[in-house]
Amino acid sequence: MEIKDILNLYKEGKLDLGLAVQKLSGKGIEELGFAALDTDRLKRTGIPEVIYAEGKTVDQVVKIAERLHQKGIDILATKATEEMYELVRSVIPHASYNKLAKTITYKHKDEPLNEGYIAIVAAGTSDMPVAEEAAETARFLNNRVETVYDVGVAGIHRLFNKLKIIQDARVVIVVAGMEGALASVVGGLVSKPVIGVPTSVGYGASFNGISALLTMLNSCASGISVVNIDNGFGAACQASLINRL
The missing domain is CATH 3.40.50.1970 (Rossmann fold)
Incomplete structure (x- = not known):
């Protein structure tokens, strides 16, 4: 349910204030226990949630990448190791790795490039x-x-x-x-x-x-x-x- 839908239901009296606030406060947050993913960041800022892999365990990086992928969000992980990449690829087979840059990337579809x-x-x-x-x-x-x-x-x-x-x-x-x-x-x-x-x-x-x-x-x-x-x-x-x- 989008934010505008929640607000419309509240205005129409179909949703009380407490429940509306609860739904709005949890909107765009995907809880993983060890991380709270910002799934609405792309709409809000033009740049999606990105995984900073350094300092995270391999398992944490894989779980974050998998959940973002499930939500239809493109994947970029920076400061990622080859071990992280190999395990991410087990859940996202077409992910790519730049060994020099230490980045893992995956895009669901090609999009038009910016002009310049x-x-x-x-x-x-x-x-x-x-x-x-x-x-x-x-x-x-x-x-x-x-x-x-x-x-x-x-x-x-x-x-x-x-x-x-x-x-x-x-x-x-x-x-x-x-x-x-x-x-x-x-x-x-x-x-x-x-x-x-x-x-x-x-x-x-x-x-x-x-x-x-x-x-x-x-x-x-x-x-x-x-x-x-x-x-x-x-x-x-x-x-x-x-x-x-």
Whole structure:
């Protein structure tokens, strides 16, 4: 029963106030004991409930994925292990796994893609796991994706060789560790929103990504926003919301 149906029954006097409140408060919540799934999140925000697998047991991930699948909700699990994938596949046979991104995905049907595309630019090969998480998330949210990898500032001419791809994108995600300078460079070359993703890649003084995070936050280039360290997922969600405007 939809929310509007509950409200109509209340207005018509067919449902008392206490029962109406009870039904409304439980709407869109699927209780599993160890988790309360937000099954209405897609309608409310445009992004469905996503499984953050790190810290969960294999059994918990499988049960959440299975219940979402039963409710007709597409599956995206981030920070997932191969063991988790193998057991998820036992209940959702056509689920896919990106080993580099550590993502499990399953879509019930293909949907029309958003008009523009998202460019995902990674400074180095070591940044690719985070970049791939962003790419998988963006595709899951029905976006076309163009990836430009290994174009960090140590060999900046590599970036200029791919510049048109980046400039023609609707949104640009820049993934970089070490000193994180690539986001500022790209921000000075494009007229589109740039989302910086600092990664934990780097030697000791990079402080597991804090150095890259601070560099991106202190960027003098206009139009740059920054997500948390290694948060390719969050960057892709933000980029997807922008791309569908």
